[in-house]
Amino acid sequence: MRGGSVGRLDGKVAVITGGASGIGLETARRFVAEGARVVLGDLDPDRAAEAAGGIGDGTSIVAEAVDVREEADVARLVARAVEVFGGLHLAVNSAGLGTWSPIHQHPLEEWNHVVDVCLTGVFLSVKHEAAAMVAAGDGGVIINLASINAKVPSDGMVAYCSAKAGVEMLTRVAAMELGPHGVRVVALGPGFVDTPLTAFASLGGIRDAFVASVPMGRIGRPGDIADAALFLASDEASWISGETLYVDGAESTKGYPVIGDHLAALGDELAALAGEAPEGESAG
Template identity: 45%
Template sequence: MTERRLEGLVALITGAGSGIGAAVARRLVADGAAVVLADVAQEAVTAVAASLGARALAVTADASSEPDMQHAVAQAVERFGALHIGVNAAGFGISAEVLDMDLEHWNDVMRVTLGGVFVSCKTQARQMVRQGGGGVVINIASTNALQPAEGLGAYCAAKAGVAMFTRVAALELAQHGVRVVGVGPGLTQTPATRRFLESPAASEAYLANIPAGRPARAEEIASMVAYLASPEAAYITADTFYVDGGLLTRNYPTLAERRLTGYEGADFLKTLERERAAR
């Protein structure tokens, strides 16, 4: 790792209250950046920011809300003077097969997981263009942008949209010196996946299809983000880089395979969404 390679740069990270977003915030601060952490979970994002010291600011914001993201960008500029890096990690999925999925659930996933990337990228890039000097927006996609998964139709479609939107935005923003790139994590250890990975049946079904034999650590995804945000990646734009332990070389477990190993129909994402709605 190149020490302090982001010194003097300012980043805005959505979905920064936990998981990959929080890991990215920690890594960028370690590399010298000042960071604004945005999340709908006020207590969680405030706690992460507090742990990072004076070069971190927490903002309660919905990534899919233009007023919220405009406020987050304004806070970055007011507190730290500029915005050079955007990282868009906010998103979620709901597990339901096509015949059973409610339109409301489909729209919710699209609004946050795809729409949130659009809104966040737009507001971040507008600030970068206004201030001049270029910048970089990094959108968090998923291996499910390429790999279909039964029961995750909305999530797969949204993440595929993130990867294609990244390419289009990179084309349009290149003239302004703004790079737009994607990172596609495979199965990653986060609070959202902890319960899932603790299930022997579910863990067996997935880990058998990862050549590396384990899920990623959130810090490993953050390492790719930090590299792409740095001057070392100055000639990289439009592409999405998959950090997956080789997962894309294998088949995604089918619902039938998961159920044969004791997997119970709807996966952890449906449970997480119920909990989220209850908060």
């Protein structure tokens, strides 16, 4: 209950990875507004604390530093939800990043970094979130951030596209295994959304190319995805599990614009933008 009105997530406790920015941040805001209590996890403790402080006080949201590549960090994030708010019912795994390199020049380190965060990080998150939910015996909902790039290829993004396709299958396997425990596992497949992750599109006409690729005629907003996360987390979605919901203004019906020529032409300008972003954010 919030101020006498009923919230759609009243009584629920959630963890959100990648909660300091973009889609994760907007989802945290929606969840708290609907009565959930949230542990907001992100890489940098100061950014995580600032994000949480902008949403609510310690009775509704707390911050935790987490690197989703580190199993001990993920275990601590989940334990914090149980310690501070008494349980875990919802999880949104939004931590992610992308890079751009043609496959024949792709550095192995870059591949490993993207796969570690976007796929292994989701595996570790689901593992520990599910363990807490199964132990409590009260069901739950886990929402993984995939992408339209789980099914729509993009030039220069082999690591990201492969990792996101992996998230979609991981979601299906987890839903199959966890259904008998009353835990739903779903994925969201956003199209191109305005966040720090996609700030590179402000350069060199890339944004216009994306707008042209969206039949609905606009780029997505973080709130478009947060609204879908809220629906999937709510009891209104109680028979939905194992699926990826694409939220993309029909972008995936047309395919991704070819961005390699735009990005290659940017050179130093793109490197400067990546240098300004917090760790883990670059073109993708």
